[in-house]
Structures are given as C-alpha cells and as structure tokens.
Amino acid sequence: MKIDFEKIPEEHIEGFKGGKGKLDTRNYVDDKARIMYSTLRPGACSGKHEHKGSFEAMFVVSGELTVHYDDVIEISKMGQVHYCPDGHSHWFENCTDHDVIYYAIVPTLG
Numbered sequence: 001m002k003i004d005f006e007k008i009p010e011e012h013i014e015g016f017k018g019g020k021g022k023l024d025t026r027n028y029v030d031d032k033a034r035i036m037y038s039t040l041r042p043g044a045c046s047g048k049h050e051h052k053g054s055f056e057a058m059f060v061v062s063g064e065l066t067v068h069y070d071d072v073i074e075i076s077k078m079g080q081v082h083y084c085p086d087g088h089s090h091w092f093e094n095c096t097d098h099d100v101i102y103y104a105i106v107p108t109l110g
Helices: none
Strands: 011-014 022-029 033-040 056-062 064-069 072-077 081-084 089-093 100-107
Touching: 056 064, 056 072, 064 081, 064 100, 072 081, 081 089
Parallel strands: none
Antiparallel strands: 011 022, 022 033, 033 100, 056 081, 056 100, 064 072, 064 089
16 A cells, blocks of 8 residues: 555644644554654654553654653664654654654554
C-alpha cells in the first residue's frame, strides 16, 4: 500500500502535546498505526509524553532533532532514527535555525 503524503491535508499544530511553537504534519491513520510526515520549526518543541501500549520511531529526513528520552538528551541527525519504546517517555525540540523534517510511526499494539 502506498501512502502519498502530498494528498493528505497538512495540519498546523501550535504547541504539540503541550509544547511550544509550530509543527506542520500530514498524518495517515488507521486502526493499526499513525504514520506522520512532519516539519518541526526552529525553536519549537513537543510536550513530554509517555508511550503506553505503543512505541514511536522517528526517522529524521533533514535537520537535527534534539530528543529528551527518559531524561537523557540525544541528538538525531539526518538518516538516524529515534526510538521510544512502550513504557518510556520523551519530548523533542528543534534547537537549530533550520526546519527538522521527520517521519514518525506509532503503531497500535495489542
């Protein structure tokens, strides 16, 4: 199955999960997963959140994503993946002056 993000309307979220700044995202959602193509603008961040009954894998397409994973700071750069397993928490931010573009997959576990 092909997912064409160009055909999915873009959402503009201010303060994603209680964070600050702007996240632009196109999301494919079904009963098995949420697959997101997102742009995190400079200075923006998500709020801290825990993955319960699921996980998140974030593949950085361009830029540099600063991730606070279980209170440890990690930098994910282009071509790298940040993985937040079930039962763990994270929040992420763009500390640069360029957009961060990433794909994220959050499956429904069951």
